[in-house]
Amino acid sequence: MLNFNIDFTGEFVAFFILSVCAIIGAVMAINFTKVVHTALSIAFTFVAIAGLYVLLEAEFLAFVQVLLYVGAITILMIFGIMMTKHDSEGQEPSRPLLEALAAIGCICLFGILFYSIRNANFSPQDVFIADENTRLIGMHLFTKYAIPFELISVLLTVAFIGAIALAKREEGAE
Known part of the structure; x- marks a missing residue:
């Protein structure tokens, strides 16, 4: 076993x-x-x-x-x-019973996972691994998926500008 x-x-x-x-x-x-x-x-x-x-x-x-x-x-x-602002960072009270139950739960989960993995039968599979996987991902990204890639970059730029606008509005309200 x-x-x-x-x-x-x-x-x-x-x-x-x-x-x-x-x-x-x-x-x-x-x-x-x-x-x-x-x-x-x-x-x-x-x-x-x-x-x-x-x-x-x-x-x-x-x-x-x-x-x-x-x-x-x-x-x-x-x-x-x-x-x-983090002016009122308070310390939570310790809960020894909750911490002990969490530790017991973690140990039980580890035991179950350890037992399951040790008894699992993993059959070997033939997998194609590209020698230049980064190059192949780049080729797919800039040929087949060029439009979604550009849309994501525009979306991230709009989100960044929106975050700056929200930060400026909160700064002006103070």
């Missing part, structure tokens, strides 16, 4: 380290009380997930993960934090 024949290759070690970093970053994001620390730990999690994409040979997804999530979303969160 519990067969632990694991080859400790470099890929396994990198996967283990990146997975632990992603989990630690997510747990830190949940537990921090300061919003800036939460945003930075989310960025740490996003970088670890990008590393996992590189291990899966999905370089384009790793690049997009770093560019969009680590760069844009995290900076957007920090700008949102800076533009809002």
